[in-house]
Amino acid sequence: MDKIKKFFSSNIREISLIIVMIAIAFFVEFRSGGNFFTGENISDMLTETAVLAICAVGMMTVMVTGGIDLSIGAVMALSAMVGGTVLKNNQSVPTIAIVLISIAVGIVCGFINGTLVSKLRILPIIATLGMMNIFRGITYLVSNGSWVMQQDMGANFLSLATGRVLGVNNLIVIALAVYIIAAFFMTQTRTGRKIYAVGNSEESARVSGIKTGRTLTMVYTILGAIAGLGGILYVCKYGVAQGETCTGYEMNVIAACVLGGVSVNGGTGRVGGVLLGAVLLGILNNAMPLIHVSSFWQEAIRGLIILLSIIANSLIQRNVEMKALRRRNI
């Protein structure tokens, strides 16, 4: 019994998210007349969410250190544009090479961000705000203002987003792989634990012998790599790469992390929570058209639900802390 209680109180955030999700899902199921819980719809929804979920786990590593990366949308656009341009010039390049090129571009971008933050000690929000402009500008320069269209990409590359492994869409498989690796990395490896240590207190992490600068550079580079992967998958899914790709995407990614319980002050955040946050956003995006919410209303409702769930979360958290305090007094 005690174990159950302990499990409940230490996972309160995740459990409350799941409850919210189930509530929304059943509401939509009844309102749409049974269109939500169909295999096809669930598969569609998860495919739509996969890219966001992949990016969110990268953002989590940065936010755990107390940083933030506003340039993720621009990095996605730039790396996808580079990959797309290579493909446009030569469609016979294998898909895996295109993905690797995009990831490489992302790594370079992320490394620049990380260096600015760790070596020059610029506040992450400022450094990545500036780099966002620069990366976005370079994206336009690379593309020369032209778009990479579906026919430029070739069926071979596009099949990456439509193909299936054991009946599950490739994007979902990739996202799951990323999450398994991330969960292992963040909880089971020394490097992963160092990230949390830096986020809790950079000073004490440094004193206890962690190379904080190297850790900071690393998390931004990881995010860059993940943004590169996310960017090329995004372009593959929607079949067009252009200068405006993923404008404002950083806010979606940050919202997914925040919903998943990652604190912007650093030190807290779990891979599982982030996955739930991303899926919750995915459910919202998928559910509103299903119950015929006018597209003009969708944005406001989404914002309201994000705000309400953050507030509800902090109320629950307060309650839990209060109870813990009371227990201590007795």
Place this chain on the structure above:
Amino acid sequence: MAKNITKQVMQSDGTRIISAERGFSWKRFLLQWEWMLVLMLIIVNVFNISVSPNYANVKNILNATRDFLDKAIVVFPMAFVLMLGEIDISVASIMALSATIMGIAYQAGIPMAGAICIALATGTVCGLINGVILVKFPELSSMIVTLSTQIIYRGIAQIILETNSVGGFPSWFTQVAAGKIGGMVPYVLIFTIAEALFFAYLLHYTKFGRRCYAMGNSVTVAKFSGVKTNKIKIIVFTMAGLFSAVAAVYLASKMSSVRPDVAKGYELDIIAMAVLGGVSTSGGKGRILGTALAILVIGYLRYGLGLINASSQIIMIVVGALLIIAVAIPSFRESVGNANWFKKLKSMAAKSQGT
């Protein structure tokens, strides 16, 4: 050695210096960030003059301000928000929402002056909501709260106007943006200067400003010293909302129409201007003079790049690079100062002087 007793002195810009004497020092005076901005402003203007011979006349220089002062109106209250160590991402959405509500109020037959008042009230309420949520839930960071209200406010504007736009404002209203005193000085420039003076007074010469600095340095310390931190937080966020609405009115007058997607992405430009002006996003640092100079630097830089027909992507890259370089310089100086080789060099120099 009474002379060497170190004293912590809080300067009028909130930076605390540890100095043996409080008096005037040329070194400190010349190392201020504002000189850097003045230098940048000179470079930008020399560049502008060199690319266009027509640039260098007073009328033109004054007229150019009309292009970038819509953002400038919000930069000063944003500087206050940043000074508290908070951030407000929702300002651009507040602009869109209050412009939208002004538009439909006018369409519904309310006279223009009344519609403007309604817009200002809308902005104030939006800012107030941000402030109240932050005060009620101090564990939520302002970035997250304003991130979600940003989505909500623009979402409401979209619900109201869908994809339509409202135009046909009375001619005196469109004259507000186009009008100039004596055919030279745009009204908006006068307004912004007055606003800058007001905020400079508020920040540097009132108890309120001092308390803002204190809160930015440490909320807990400020609270225990008797500062009503919640009240100040609400006031500052409400101010940001109100001035966003003012900027929205100006923007509507300049474009003579209102759309729900107006001012998209302005929040990041506004924050960039404040940061370039030396306001620290971690709070407790910054001056209105620097902010005003930064507005001019970025504004004229954009104008000049427009003169040489630079594409908007080049402008993006230049502004982004400027922001990073500007922030990197002080920390670069610091990191060189803390580097081991530099310390060794310094101590060697001191030794050789001593002998």
